[in-house]
Amino acid sequence: MDTSFVKTPQIQQLLDKAAGLQESGGNPRLKAIVRDLTEALMALIVRHDISESEFWLAMKFLGEGAGEIGLIVPGSGLEHFLDLYMDAKDAEAGRSGGTPRTIEGPLYVADAPLVEGNADLSSDPDPDAQVLHMTGTVTGPEGEPVGDAIVHVWHANSKGWYSHFDPTGEQTPFNNRRRIKLAPDGRYAFHSRMPSGYSVPPGGATDQLMQALGRHGSRPAHVHFFIEAPGYRTLTTQINFGDDPFAADDFAFGTREGLLPVPSRQGDSAYIAFDFQLQRAATAAEQGFSARSRAEAG
Ligand code: DHB
Ligand code: FE
Numbered sequence: 022m023d024t025s026f027v028k029t030p031q032i033q034q035l036l037d038k039a040a041g042l043q044e045s046g047g048n049p050r051l052k053a054i055v056r057d058l059t060e061a062l063m064a065l066i067v068r069h070d071i072s073e074s075e076f077w078l079a080m081k082f083l084g085e086g087a088g089e090i091g092l093i094v095p096g097s098g099l100e101h102f103l104d105l106y107m108d109a110k111d112a113e114a115g116r117s118g119g120t121p122r123t124i125e126g127p128l129y130v131a132d133a134p135l136v137e138g139n140a141d142l143s144s145d146p147d148p149d150a151q152v153l154h155m156t157g158t159v160t161g162p163e164g165e166p167v168g169d170a171i172v173h174v175w176h177a178n179s180k181g182w183y184s185h186f187d188p189t190g191e192q193t194p195f196n197n198r199r200r201i202k203l204a205p206d207g208r209y210a211f212h213s214r215m216p217s218g219y220s221v222p223p224g225g226a227t228d229q230l231m232q233a234l235g236r237h238g239s240r241p242a243h244v245h246f247f248i249e250a251p252g253y254r255t256l257t258t259q260i261n262f263g264d265d266p267f268a269a270d271d272f273a274f275g276t277r278e279g280l281l282p283v284p285s286r287q288g289d290s291a292y293i294a295f296d297f298q299l300q301r302a303a304t305a306a307e308q309g310f311s312a313r314s315r316a317e318a319g
Contacts, residue, residue: 024064036060086226091127093227096238100124101274118162119300124275125257126245128183129175130316133198142174142213145196150179150214151289157296159207159248166207167299170250173200176216176243185316188222194318215284215291218242218267231272238272241265246297247310253299254307260295 026032040056041047066076086093094100104122111117159167175198177183184192197213221227221238231238243261261268263281284291302308 022067022070024067026067027060027063032063036063082226082230086230089222089226092221092225092238093230095124095126095273095275096221096227096231096236098274100126116300116303119254119298120256120258121277121279122256123258123277123280124273125247125311125313126259126273126275128186128316129173129245129247130185130195130198130318132317133173133175133195133200135171135200135202137202137204138210140199140201140211142176142197142199142211143178144193145178145184145191145214147179147214151286151291152212153215153244153284153291153293154210154212155244155293155295156210157208157294159203159209159250159297159299161253161299162301166205167248167250167253168203168205168207170203170207170248170253170299171200172203172209172297173245173247173249174198174211174213175245176213177219179214179217181217181219183219185318216242216244218265221272236272237270239267240271240273241267241276243275248297248299249308249310250299251308252302254302255310256297256299257311258297260293 036056036059037043039059040052042052042056065071071079101124104124107122159170159172161167175183178187178192178197180189182189182192184196184198185194197216199211201209201211203209219240219242221231228238241261242265243259245259246256248256248258258280259275260280260282261271261276263283268276268281282293282295284293
């Protein structure tokens with residue numbers, strides 16, 4: 022059978038009713054999206070002749086994997102797609118320049134300690150890890166220092182686990198997480214214990230999906246940033262270590278050209294110099310964060 026089955030009056034009427042098109046209440050935009058989504062799923066079922074058993078296996082996966090949805094989305098390429106879509110819309114609007122955006126990932130925690138000066142991000146010892154020293158500037162489109170920026174930084178520990186999400190329970194809540202308030206010269210500096218690459222929790226939904234696709238669930242070692250400042254567009258980005266074995270094979274598609282510095286490793290220390298450039302905000306909303314729900318320590 023071909024997908025024209027979905028276009029028969031019987032199925033089209035079912036779709037109209039299921040999306041509430043005949044009801045006066047509800048949200049018209051949501052109705053239109055739900056109708057298209059359901060129709061696309063129906064067409065998918067026909068195109069691949071998905072059986073009842075296969076369909077319910079997929080529902081079971083989604084139900085049981087719901088807690089890992091924030092990991093499945095980057096692994097599926099959808100989170101990177103959102104970046105590519107925003108980039109394409111920017112290009113269409115004639116907006117360019119600045120540090121590339123890349124995925125936030127699921128592991129940010131709000132309200133990390135707000136610090137100034139050369140910040141130490143690591144509250145926990147992690148004795149076998151090198152010390153990472155990262156320095157640079159935050160400037161605007163004309164190269165002007167962005168003095169009242171807040172740089173949110175978060176990264177994994179040397180075992181690849183993030184505080185707050187660490188199944189070993191070994192980390193204090195904001196280990197390797199800070200908000201750094203910049204001085205008027207727009208310079209930032211911090212040091213911390215070197216992160217290792219991250220892998221999805223073994224045996225979890227994302228791991229199962231990756232194995233079924235013949236893929237892995239690993240990322241190169243990386244450091245995440247949000248940079249916010251009045252008048253500027255909030256930047257969501259991360260640097261991935263250019264010399265990591267997974268730098269060219271990131272399961273979450275978060276590595277991007279221009280965001281792959283190679284740490285200079287010297288004895289017990291490693292150094293990265295990296296400058297950020299922000300775009301001006303076109304709207305008040307661009308100065309804020311997306312409405313994504315994020316973890317809070319508590
Ligand atoms: C995932 C983990 C990360 O640390 C990240 O930056 C992006 C994605 C994940 O588990 O999917
Ligand atoms: Fe991450």
